[in-house]
Amino acid sequence: MTFLVFIGSERESTPPRPARLGERVAMACARRLTTHQVQHELVDPLKIDQPSPFKPHFSYxxxxxxxxxxxxxxxxxxxxxxxxxxxxxxxxxxxALAHLLNHFGSSLFSYKPSAIVTYSAGQWGGARAAVNMRTYLAELGCLPVSAMVHVPKAHEIFDETGAYLDGLDPDHWDGYLDRTVKQLLWWAEAAARQRAHGTAEKPAAFTRAPSQRNAPGN
Structure with missing residues (x-):
């Protein structure tokens, strides 16, 4: 299987210091996927030439x-x-993450799981963003697993490569990240098996217009 790890920030400036904490967190997640022998790719919005003004992929x-x-x-x-x-x-x-994901319709994401990982330079770890992300990812069709990762003061946890800084307990942090990673892998394997061999017919994806969501006669 292959997973995409989306970096949800384009900021290279400070504050916060150091800049691009999201890259560190994303690389830490990628390291855990590597440990579980899972292929993955980082998706960095800074490396993707997005059209301006905004025009989604499916409208071309x-x-x-x-x-x-x-x-x-x-x-x-x-x-x-x-x-x-x-x-x-x-x-x-x-x-930045919403802008990037909004280019693509649910037909590309659907019937696959996702994991929510948030972070901050302060004490809350981005936990409130995760509430919003659950409904957003559900609408995309890639239902988030129940376990989530929240990393407060991420600059005190990860270095530039996503490795733990000195003085931290790596087993503690590995266990915390793996709770989410293992759920993601479990659901991904189940979904892949169902996509390949399932007998239930998948509903047609919304591909034309928002009116496809309307009730009959409306």
């Missing part, structure tokens, strides 16, 4: 979307699950 004619969006759409479609790493902005998920 087939084969006409910008190459960066086409590539990411393929990677999302082929992945078996997702790790969404986000700071907290106004009690909500990162606008």
């Amino acid at each position: 004619a087939k084969g006409k979307a910008p190459r960066a969006l086409e590539d990411l759409a393929r990677r999302i479609h082929d992945a078996d699950g997702y790790v969404m790493v986000s700071p907290e902005y106004n009690h909500s998920m990162s606008p």
Whole structure:
């Protein structure tokens, strides 16, 4: 299986210090996936040329979307699950992460699990953003697993490579991250098996317009 780990920040400036805490947290999650012998790719919004003004991938004619969006759409479609790493902005998920994900429809994400990982430079670890992310990811179709990761004062936990800083108990932190990672893997294996061999018919994805959600006769 292959997983995508989304870095939910584009900020390279300070505060907070040091900058790009999200990259550290994402790499820490990637390290745990490696430990469990799972393939993964980091998705960094700074490395993706997103169209401006905003135009989602699914609104282009087939084969006409910008190459960066086409590539990411393929990677999302082929992945078996997702790790969404986000700071907290106004009690909500990162606008950079939402902006990136909003380019793609639920048909690419659906019937696969996701994991919510939040962080902060302060004491709350981005936990309030996770509440918002649950409904958002459910709408995308990649239902989040129940276990979540919240990392307060992330700059005191991870170095630039995502490794733990000196003086911390690695077993304690590995166990904390693995609770979520193991749930993600369990559900991803179950979903992959059902997609390959399931007998239940999948409902048609919403691909044309929001009116597809309307009740009959409305």
